[in-house]
Amino acid sequence: MLKYFLRKLLLALPVLLGITIIDFLIMNCAGSPLDMMTGPRMTAATKASLAARLGLDRPLWQQYLSWLHEILHGNFGYAYKSNQPVLELIMSHLSPTLLLMGVSLIVGLALAVPLGVYSAVHRYEKQDYALVSLSFLTSSIPGFFLSMLLIYFFTVRLGWLPSGGMVTAGTGGGFLDRLRHLIMPVLVLSIPIAASNMRYIRSSVLEILETDYMRTATVKGIGHRLVIWRHGMRNALLPIVTVIGMQIPGLFGGAVIVEKIFNWPGLGLLTMDAVMTRNYPLIMGICLLSAVVVLLCNLLTDLIYGLVDPTIRY
Amino acid sequence: MQTSALQAFLGRFRRHRMAVICLYLLVCMVAACLLGPFLSPYSPTTKSGGFSAPPDAQHILGTDKIGRDLFTRLLHATRISLAVGLLATLISTFIGIFLGLVSGYFGGLADRLLMSLTDMVMSFPYILLILVAAAIFEPGFTSMVLILGFVNWPGVARLVRGNVLSLRNTNFIQNDRTAGMKPAYILFREILPNTMAPVLVYATSVFALSILDEAALSYLGMGVQPPSPSLGNLLSGAESLSVLTGKPWMWIPAGSVIILLVVCINFIGDAMRDAMDPRNLA
Numbered sequence: 001m002l003k004y005f006l007r008k009l010l011l012a013l014p015v016l017l018g019i020t021i022i023d024f025l026i027m028n029c030a031g032s033p034l035d036m037m038t039g040p041r042m043t044a045a046t047k048a049s050l051a052a053r054l055g056l057d058r059p060l061w062q063q064y065l066s067w068l069h070e071i072l073h074g075n076f077g078y079a080y081k082s083n084q085p086v087l088e089l090i091m092s093h094l095s096p097t098l099l100l101m102g103v104s105l106i107v108g109l110a111l112a113v114p115l116g117v118y119s120a121v122h123r124y125e126k127q128d129y130a131l132v133s134l135s136f137l138t139s140s141i142p143g144f145f146l147s148m149l150l151i152y153f154f155t156v157r158l159g160w161l162p163s164g165g166m167v168t169a170g171t172g173g174g175f176l177d178r179l180r181h182l183i184m185p186v187l188v189l190s191i192p193i194a195a196s197n198m199r200y201i202r203s204s205v206l207e208i209l210e211t212d213y214m215r216t217a218t219v220k221g222i223g224h225r226l227v228i229w230r231h232g233m234r235n236a237l238l239p240i241v242t243v244i245g246m247q248i249p250g251l252f253g254g255a256v257i258v259e260k261i262f263n264w265p266g267l268g269l270l271t272m273d274a275v276m277t278r279n280y281p282l283i284m285g286i287c288l289l290s291a292v293v294v295l296l297c298n299l300l301t302d303l304i305y306g307l308v309d310p311t312i313r314y
Numbered sequence: 315m316q317t318s319a320l321q322a323f324l325g326r327f328r329r330h331r332m333a334v335i336c337l338y339l340l341v342c343m344v345a346a347c348l349l350g351p352f353l354s355p356y357s358p359t360t361k362s363g364g365f366s367a368p369p370d371a372q373h374i375l376g377t378d379k380i381g382r383d384l385f386t387r388l389l390h391a392t393r394i395s396l397a398v399g400l401l402a403t404l405i406s407t408f409i410g411i412f413l414g415l416v417s418g419y420f421g422g423l424a425d426r427l428l429m430s431l432t433d434m435v436m437s438f439p440y441i442l443l444i445l446v447a448a449a450i451f452e453p454g455f456t457s458m459v460l461i462l463g464f465v466n467w468p469g470v471a472r473l474v475r476g477n478v479l480s481l482r483n484t485n486f487i488q489n490d491r492t493a494g495m496k497p498a499y500i501l502f503r504e505i506l507p508n509t510m511a512p513v514l515v516y517a518t519s520v521f522a523l524s525i526l527d528e529a530a531l532s533y534l535g536m537g538v539q540p541p542s543p544s545l546g547n548l549l550s551g552a553e554s555l556s557v558l559t560g561k562p563w564m565w566i567p568a569g570s571v572i573i574l575l576v577v578c579i580n581f582i583g584d585a586m587r588d589a590m591d592p593r594n595l596a
Contacts, residue, residue: 015430027446136577136581140577141573141576144530145569145572148549148558152559156558250441252441253442256441257530272445275445275446
C-alpha cells in the first residue's frame, strides 16, 4: 500500500513539472505584464528599471528557473503591487473556499445518494422519469443564472438571505450569520453535483440490482430495504468515488464564478482579481496550486478506492 | 451505420418522447436565429426605441438600457452562442479524435506523452484555464471559440484511445495489418467509423458545456464583447439590483434560452446514448 502510494507520488512529479512549464509558457504568451502596470506618463527609463526589478529583462529560461527556485523555497514568487509572497496570499484565502467546496460536496452527495437509489429502485416508473428529467433540467441551468434567480427570490422578494459576503459587515459574524451567508452559494454549487451524481448512482445501482448476489440476498428474505442498503450500496458507490474525484476541478471552477457573484472572500475572488489586474505571479501560483490539489485528489481517489474495494490489492 | 442499423437507431431514439420534442424545439430555435433578420425589423446594435422600455407591441421583449430591441438581440445572441458552441465542439472533437487515434494505435512513447499531456490539461481546473486564457488573449468571438476548443479535447481523446485499444486486437484490424494496409487507411477508414458513435454522443455534452461556459465567460465580461450580443453578455447587465427587481424582461428571456438550449441538447444526447447502446435492442 505504502509502496504503491509512493510510486504514484513519484509518477506525479513529472506531470507536475510539465504543469509548471505549461503554466509559465501560457503566462508568457500573454505579453509583458509591464503593459498593464505602466501608464502613458511613464518614461522608458522607469519602465526598464521596473522590468529589471521584477526580473522581466532576463531570458525566458532564466525567469522560469528563478520561478521554480521560488516554488521550491515555498513562497511561489511575489505578487505584483502588494509584494506579498504568493503562497501566503493564497493560503489566507484558502479556508473560505475549502468551506464552500466542502459543504457543497457534502450537501450535493447527501441529496444525490438517496435520490439516485430511489430512482433506480423505481426504474421506468413515474418517479424515476420525474427525477431524471429534473436532474437534466438542473444541470442545464448556468450557475450564474441560478444565482441571479436565488438572489431575486431570497434576497429581493423574501428578504430572507443576504446577497453576498461571508459575514454581515460590521459584526463579528456568529455561526448562524455565516450559515445564512453560506446557503445560496452552497445551493448553486451543490445542485449540479447532486444532479450529475444522482444519475451516476442511479445507473450504478441499476447494475448492482441485476447481480446474482443481490438476488440471493433478496431470496434470503431479509427485506428490500436492508438488501439495498447493506448489500447493494457498498458496491454501487464504488464507481462513484472515481466520479467524485473527477468533479473536484469542476467544483473549483464553479467556485470561482460563485465567489465572484456572491462576493465570497475566497480563492475564487482572489483569482478573478488576479486575472483582472494581470497579477502574473499570483495567477501562476493559483494555477499551480490548484493543479497540485487536483493531482492529490486523484491520488486520494485511488487510495479510497483501495480501501472500499477489498478485491483491490496493491 | 448501415440503413437497417440506422433505422433501428431512429426507432429507439423515437421512443424517447422528451428527446424528440427537444429535437423539434432545437430545430425551431436554430431556424429562428438563422432567420433572425426576417423575423424582426430592427438592428441588434442600434437604438430603435425608448430606454429600458418594457415589452409592448413594437418591441415584444422590450428594449435594453440604451434602447436596442431585445428580441432582435436575443435572436442574434442565440446565433452567436450556438456558433461558439458548435465551432468549439468541432475543434475539440477533431483534436481529441486525432490525438486519441494516434495514441491508441501507435502506443509506446507517443501514447505515454500524449496521455500525460491529457492528464495535465485535465488537472487544470478548467474554468481557471479559460479565465487565464481569456485574460491573456484579446477577448472576443474567435478567442472564445479557440479557448473552449482547446480546453475540451482531453475527454474525447481518452474515449477514442480506449476504443482504439479494444479495436486494435479485433480480427478485422489484424487482417488489415496482415494485408499490409497503410496505418492512415486503417486509422481513418477502419477504426474511426467504428468509434464515431460514442464520440458523437460525447460531443453533444461538449456542445452543451461549451454553451454554458461561453455564457458564464461572457457574463463575466471575458467572452464575446459588446456590442455583439451573446446569451452571456445579455445577462451581464442584470447584475444591478434595479434591473434584477424591476426589469425582468432584461434578464429572464436570455437565461431561459440558455436553459432551453442546454436541456434540449442534453436530452438529445442522452436519447442517442440509449439508442446506440446494444443492450437496449429490445
